[in-house]
Amino acid sequence: MNIITVGLDLAKSVFHVVCFSEQFKEVKKRMLRRNQVIHFFTQLPPCQVAMEACASSHYWGRELRALGHDVKLIPPQYVKPYLRGNKNDYNDARAIAEASTRPSMPLVAIKTTEEQDMQAIHRMRARCIKDRTALSNSTRGLLGEYGIVLPTGLAALRRSIPELLEDAENGLSDRFRNLLVRRYEQLVELNEHIAFYTNELELLSRQDDACRRLQTIPGFGPIVASAFRSTIGDGRIYARGQDVAASLGLVPRQHSSGGKNVLLGISKRGDCYLRSQLVHGARAVVVQAVRKDDSLSRWINRIRKERGWNKAVVAVANKMARIGWAILRYNTVYQSASASPTR
Incomplete structure (x- = not known):
């Protein structure tokens, strides 16, 4: 029995293998x-073991790779x-195995433990930021029921709550003041969690050579x-930088037919968190480009x-x-002189 390809359908407790x-003749299923x-x-x-990129797939990928697969x-x-x-589970495993035999099939890089640590911190930090935003909006809505409208911004909310608690003439009841104290403590706690995760990321970025x-x-x-770094890994899973930009949804969405090319807005595929972080970083670069005269800034200002x-x-x-990707793939650093303007 010569087994070449294995399709593995992952689950929490019960796994199915074909x-x-x-x-490509089926010889065993279990x-x-x-x-x-x-x-x-x-x-x-x-042999070749194929799995869907889902929960726990990176763990099993590392374990099976250690066995020589x-x-x-x-x-x-x-x-x-x-x-x-x-x-059904067996048909899922068969589909996974058949998809893995296609030479042009896009693959997901198996994350190392360190990359998963980074990703876990980002997920926890993003969750706390989302909770803080929801808590802030809820607090503003509740205060609005008492005729109190606060300025926009998280800093204004944190500054205003202690002032409201000290003001005895704003019409807030004693019961609601006690509730507002508890809400303020929740906001402070979330800020502390976010600061902790941010410090952890800054520490990891200083220690990791690729991040530096x-x-x-x-x-x-x-x-x-x-x-x-936690999403792209070492970049070897991608053939070129354009593939990275496409996988993150930073390229135009296409709807072409009959030789007529139609390009729409960006596709927004892939990891929306990383895409949003890149866009936030790009905004800072575009703002600063107005005051600079290097080749990259001139290209940005023209666009x-x-x-x-x-x-x-x-x-x-996108750039x-x-x-x-080039920095990770070729183990180099960015050189501004090489950033020639392109369309």
Whole structure:
């Protein structure tokens, strides 16, 4: 029995495996409990193991790669077209295996433990920021019911709440004042959590060589660099920088037919968090470009004049993604003299 390709459908407790020969003939299928997976693949000769890029896939990818297998992680949206018949776990595993045999199939790089640590900090920090925004908006709405309208901005809210608590003539009841004290404590706690995660990211960015090199690029600070590093890895999974920009949705969405090319707004595919971070970094670069005269700034100012602010920001974010890939892929640093203006 010559097993060449294995499709593995991941789950929390029950896994399904389908094995194929070199002629892509099904030779074995098995349902495995979680504690049986490693033992099963230990008995197999080194082969290609395909999985969907989903929860725990990076963990299993590292474990199976350590056993000598060639592991491929495939985006779920590219597996779906290969599903035949009714949806069940074995058919899912067959579709995963068939998708892995396509030579042009896009793959997801297996994250290291360090990259997953960075990503976990970003996810926790983003969750706290979202909770803080929701808490702030809720507080403003509740105060509005008492006829109190605060200036916009988080800083104004933090500054105004203690003043409201001290003001005895603003019409707030004693009960609501006690509730407002509790709400203020929640905001302070969330700020402390966000500051902790931010400090962790800054520390990791100083310690990680790739993050330090990424921060030589305009628009890349500790937050953007660590987010880019944790998502793109070493860049080897991409053939060129344009592929990175496309995977992050920073290229035009296309709707062409009959030889007539129609380009729309950006596709917004991929990791929306990293895309937003790159766009925020690009905004800072576009603002500063007005006061500079290097080749990159001249290119930015020309794009801004010809196509407007928003398109200039997206164009810079696209360029940042492509430069970031080159920095990671070729283990180099950004050199401003090489940033020649291009369209």
